[in-house]
Amino acid sequence: MSEPLLQAVNLQCERDERILFRDLSFSVMPGTVTRVEGPNGSGKTTLLRILAGLNDAWSGDLYWCGQPRAGQRESFLRNMLYLGHRPGIKPLLTPLENLRALMAGRRPVSDEVLSRALEGTGLAGFQKVPCRNLSAGQQRRVALARLLVADEPLWLLDEVFTAIDSDGVKAIEALLQQRAAEGGAVVVTTHHNLQLPGMQRIVLGGGQVDDE
Amino acid sequence: MTSNPVRVQPVNESIGVAAAMKAVFMRDIKVAFRQRQDLLNPLLFFVMVVTLFPLGVSPEVSFLRESGAGILWVAALLSVLLSLDHLFRHDFDDGTLEQLVLQPQPLFLLVLAKTLAHWMLTGLPLVILTPVLGVMVHQPGNSIGILCLTLLIGTPVLSLIGSIGAALTLGLRSAGVLLSLLIIPLYIPVLIFGTGTVAAASEGAPVGAYLALMGAFLVLALTLAPFASASALKISMSNS
Numbered sequence: 073m074s075e076p077l078l079q080a081v082n083l084q085c086e087r088d089e090r091i092l093f094r095d096l097s098f099s100v101m102p103g104t105v106t107r108v109e110g111p112n113g114s115g116k117t118t119l120l121r122i123l124a125g126l127n128d129a130w131s132g133d134l135y136w137c138g139q140p141r142a143g144q145r146e147s148f149l150r151n152m153l154y155l156g157h158r159p160g161i162k163p164l165l166t167p168l169e170n171l172r173a174l175m176a177g178r179r180p181v182s183d184e185v186l187s188r189a190l191e192g193t194g195l196a197g198f199q200k201v202p203c204r205n206l207s208a209g210q211q212r213r214v215a216l217a218r219l220l221v222a223d224e225p226l227w228l229l230d231e232v233f234t235a236i237d238s239d240g241v242k243a244i245e246a247l248l249q250q251r252a253a254e255g256g257a258v259v260v261t262t263h264h265n266l267q268l269p270g271m272q273r274i275v276l277g278g279g280q281v282d283d284e
Numbered sequence: 285m286t287s288n289p290v291r292v293q294p295v296n297e298s299i300g301v302a303a304a305m306k307a308v309f310m311r312d313i314k315v316a317f318r319q320r321q322d323l324l325n326p327l328l329f330f331v332m333v334v335t336l337f338p339l340g341v342s343p344e345v346s347f348l349r350e351s352g353a354g355i356l357w358v359a360a361l362l363s364v365l366l367s368l369d370h371l372f373r374h375d376f377d378d379g380t381l382e383q384l385v386l387q388p389q390p391l392f393l394l395v396l397a398k399t400l401a402h403w404m405l406t407g408l409p410l411v412i413l414t415p416v417l418g419v420m421v422h423q424p425g426n427s428i429g430i431l432c433l434t435l436l437i438g439t440p441v442l443s444l445i446g447s448i449g450a451a452l453t454l455g456l457r458s459a460g461v462l463l464s465l466l467i468i469p470l471y472i473p474v475l476i477f478g479t480g481t482v483a484a485a486s487e488g489a490p491v492g493a494y495l496a497l498m499g500a501f502l503v504l505a506l507t508l509a510p511f512a513s514a515s516a517l518k519i520s521m522s523n524s
């Protein structure tokens with residue numbers, strides 16, 4: 073596959089009368105990891121929310137599978153997974169119930185598979201505990217368990233390493249790399265010094281796109 | 285772990301709308317039952333307002349018989365209003381609303397499911413409590429029946445219209461006052477016809493036309509409000 077999954081052309085975003093980025097163009101190819109970096113307030117999260125379709129305050133063009141994204145809402149949302157820095161976890165529900173609710177709008181997944189995904193993120197034995205009794209890192213792991221059952225080709229992950237211990241960070245790095253090897257595309261914003269072979273970098277604050 | 289090659293899924297493999305709506309609905313119900321004090325708040329408010337009226341104004345049977353229906357309607361309206369801020373707020377704070385907006389199903393249907401859950405948790409219990417409180421304020425039997433019916437038709441309208449205001453004020457820090465200012469004018473027609481129906485019934489006048497109008501309110505709110513709320517949610521989401 074040589075067609076980019078997601079292509080941005082001359083993106084520009086202004087926030088509070090300050091231009092976060094302008095003339096930002098890049099392609100997200102299948103089988104690649106893209107890291108968005110930049111200092112605090114440089115617009116990493118904003119960029120990711122624009123790519124996910126949560127933020128409408130931008131100009132430029134976005135293409136999904138070669139076609140303008142605007143007319144393809146359902147196809148785009150069906151094939152995109154977004155994890156924001158608010159993890160999307162209900163504190164009153166258990167990890168399993170949360171995961172079930174998050175997957176329910178996407179595709180049917182058996183509880184067995186979901187339990188295994190939770191075990192895979194180190195939450196074995198916590199399936200029945202309400203999420204508010206879990207630590208911040210554990211709550212993020214509940215959200216991350218979605219990645220283990222996700223079939224969406226495009227992942228947009230915002231600050232995915234926040235509150236995760238060093239073993240967890242290694243596991244996520246391995247997961248992203250494996251995902252790229254399988255043909256998925258990952259866009260990740262992070263302050264963590266993520267280094268993966270063939271990784272594309274988008275540096276905000278300067279506005280350039282580097283291919284390593 | 286998926287071992288098959290990753291590919292862009294065609295749209296028709298996406299999950300059914302009905303299943304997604306049910307999941308949204310069930311989750312809200314489940315969350316509410318884990319936090320019962322939030323569930324009891326609008327009910328307690330309703331009971332307290334109705335109880336305080338005879339104490340504060342007049343315990344005379346003639347007064348209560350005349351204004352009881354109005355008191356119940358106003359109390360129901362205010363307790364729905366009181367609960368509206370919770371409709372999207374918690375979901376917004378914990379990020380589940382983001383995920384809801386990003387579901388491939390049409391957003392207005394998911395919002396409709398959420399609003400229905402809100403009605404089941406606030407409006408419906410009020411309707412169920414109404415006969416008891418109706419007797420307390422000396423309403424005659426047939427008035428209580430009509431009162432319950434108008435509330436049964438009216439409270440979903442309150443939830444549906446309210447969802448627009450709740451969605452619009454989501455990004456604001458002090459949403460409470462603005463939400464009331466936005467929503468109260470839209471509630472007034474429902475209140476007028478709701479109490480009007482009961483008044484007509486107690487005078488022995490036919491209520492068919494009143495009920496038909498209330499039904500029209502419900503259909504109108506049911507068909508239009510979810511679209512407005514969904515758009516408002518997207519705007520609030522974009523500004524956050």
